[in-house]
Amino acid sequence: MLLSQPILSLLALSIASVDALPIQQFSLKPFSQEALDQYNVLRFLGTASPYVANPGYGIERDALAQCKVSQANMIARHGERYPSKKKGEKMIKNLASIRNNTEQVEGPLAFLKDYEFRALDAAGFEKETSSGPYAGLLEMYKLGSLFRDHYYELYEDGEDIKFYAASSKRVVESAHKFAEGFLGQNYNKTFVKVIDEDDEKLGANSLTPVTSCKNYNKKLHKDTIKSLSESYLDQIAERLNNESPGINLTADAVESLMYYCGYDLNVVGSKEICDIFTTTDFLSYSYGKDVEYYYEKGPGNNMSSIIGSVYINAVIELLKDDTKNLTLSFAHDSDIFYIISNLGIFDDGDLSVKHIDFNHLWKVSNIAPMGARLIIERLECEGSDGDYVRIVLNDAVIPIPGHSDGPGFSISVKEFEDYISEKLDGHTYAKDCGIESGIPTNLTFFWDN
Incomplete structure (x- = not known):
């Protein structure tokens, strides 16, 4: 159906009026409508996380x-x-296959072959x-x-x-x-x-x-803790190996990389390791830490x-x-x-x-x-x-x-x-x-x- 000339003129005037409005003002909202903190990786790193404030309940910090x-x-x-000596040595062991990898690695994780894991410098352990x-x-x-x-x-x-x-x-x-x-x-x-x-x-x-x-x-409930499935680590390893042929990550290496994420932030401030994983990955990881500390x-x-x-x-x-x-x-x-x-x-x-x-x-x-x-x-x-x-x-x-x-x-x-x-x-x-x-x-x- 063809629109009449009066209607077309009115429509054109309306569009011109909208274009003339200061659209940018609509973005100046007094309160954010986003809940971005749910994606803050610091919420998922357990005790390895740099300091992060408790989300609380909205109660004013100052006294009444x-x-x-x-x-x-x-x-x-x-x-x-830095990591403790015990945890640091465990990460070194689990990540040895990455650091000593001689295969050609392609894809987003190719950088790992030459990555400088500065938080694994044994001279810094415990410090x-x-x-x-x-x-x-x-x-x-x-x-x-x-x-x-x-x-x-x-x-x-x-x-x-x-x-x-x-x-x-x-x-x-x-x-x-x-x-x-x-x-x-x-x-x-x-x-x-x-x-x-x-x-x-x-x-x-x-x-x-x-x-x-x-x-x-401390080990009173070790069997309970161990019964929590860690199949997510295998799933992450499979996904990352498919994305970056030649990297050949094991489940233990994945867990150590997730743990190392916190220490890379503490020591260097780098988020490259953290960025390997999704918040969905970290949800499973962090829940495992919650269970571990709850029962220990x-x-x-x-x-x-x-x-x-x-x-x-x-x-x-x-x-x-x-x-x-x-x-x-x-x-x-x-x-x-x-x-x-x-x-x-x-x-x-x-x-x-x-x-x-x-x-x-x-x-x-x-x-x-x-x-x-x-x-x-x-x-x-x-x-x-x-x-x-x-x-x-x-x-x-x-x-x-x-x-x-x-x-x-x-x-x-x-x-x-x-x-x-x-x-x-x-x-x-x-x-x-x-x-x-x-x-x-x-x-x-x-x-x-």
């Missing part, structure tokens, strides 16, 4: 107007690092990184500066302060860098107090009480919460101590996992090993990436009879499920103490860990030193 933070107790993981966009030492320095700025009311120059560190070299270095950032020109290396993490005689008076817990069995060091192990109670019981005493307003501690991811297990903030039941549970809360990258930090705040609020407790994990406020009726979804100090006591249900570190007579059964160094 009628409240002030009167105490902050932080325990942090060391900053970004914290000092260069690159995710430099661990720099991140800890920045954290110290930002922490001082956020909690400026809790410390004045010249006041007595200590930074407690487990004795691993990278943990001690992290504590020193944090202290430098926190204190600036007033920093003195004597402010860092090192606690031997391998001394079993310290018992509970340690940042690493697992050392003295004879009844803790998380709520799935019967001793995790008990070990974590050592630090939490000390914090409960701190919350009731008006002479203390700041404690700063540095340890390992394992120690944070035990503490989180005791808090129960990500315990929504056992993780399935039959299929991926996409809605589970226990997500390792959100809990203990490199540089993870757990802060337990005491709040004083106008019009309230008592104080409140708020948990901040990796820059996100995390309420205790079923116990968040206080200001800003906090919990009263009394209710928090009762909650932890009920959760332990009569279990104690001394009894359940089999602590010998004469060995400390409580953490007291916050008051001793």
Whole structure:
């Protein structure tokens, strides 16, 4: 059907009017409609991930107007690092076929034959990184500066302060860098107090009480963990081998490449290895890490919460101590996992090993990436009879499920103490860990030193 001249004229005028509109203004939306963080690879790298903030629930980080933070107790993981000696040597073994490949390789993975795996330099194993966009030492320095700025009311120059560190070299270095950032020109290396993490005689008076817990069995659920299918590794290997003939990847090599992705970011800041894989690949990989840590060091192990109670019981005493307003501690991811297990903030039941549970809360990258930090705040609020407790994990406020009726979804100090006591249900570190007579059964160094 032919359009009449009046209609054609009107249509032409309409098109001209649309062309004249400032179309670019439609892109200036006040709020993004995208959810790009679901594709952030840092969410899938487990404990090897550079620091990434917890996604949280949208609760404001600052205390409510009628409240002030009167105490902050932080325990942090060391900053970004090279792989451990054990894990590094395993990656070297699994990737040897790639690094020594003499065949002609074609396709997108041809670069691997000549790739410089800088994070596998044995001289760097166990050490914290000092260069690159995710430099661990720099991140800890920045954290110290930002922490001082956020909690400026809790410390004045010249006041007595200590930074407690487990004795691993990278943990001690992290504590020193944090202290430098926190204190600036007033920093003195004597402010860092090192606690031997391998001394079993310290018992509970340690940042690493697992050392003295004879009844803790990391491999208690090894059969459960192993029952989780790793067929996805074979599928990835087959796909990549088809895309790049001659590369001849094994399932073990695929797993090591996925693990190496995090360390390539920590050491170099390169994402070339990460880009080999899709987020679908990483979903399966990350769920395997979640399952592993859940049953080894998380709520799935019967001793995790008990070990974590050592630090939490000390914090409960701190919350009731008006002479203390700041404690700063540095340890390992394992120690944070035990503490989180005791808090129960990500315990929504056992993780399935039959299929991926996409809605589970226990997500390792959100809990203990490199540089993870757990802060337990005491709040004083106008019009309230008592104080409140708020948990901040990796820059996100995390309420205790079923116990968040206080200001800003906090919990009263009394209710928090009762909650932890009920959760332990009569279990104690001394009894359940089999602590010998004469060995400390409580953490007291916050008051001793």
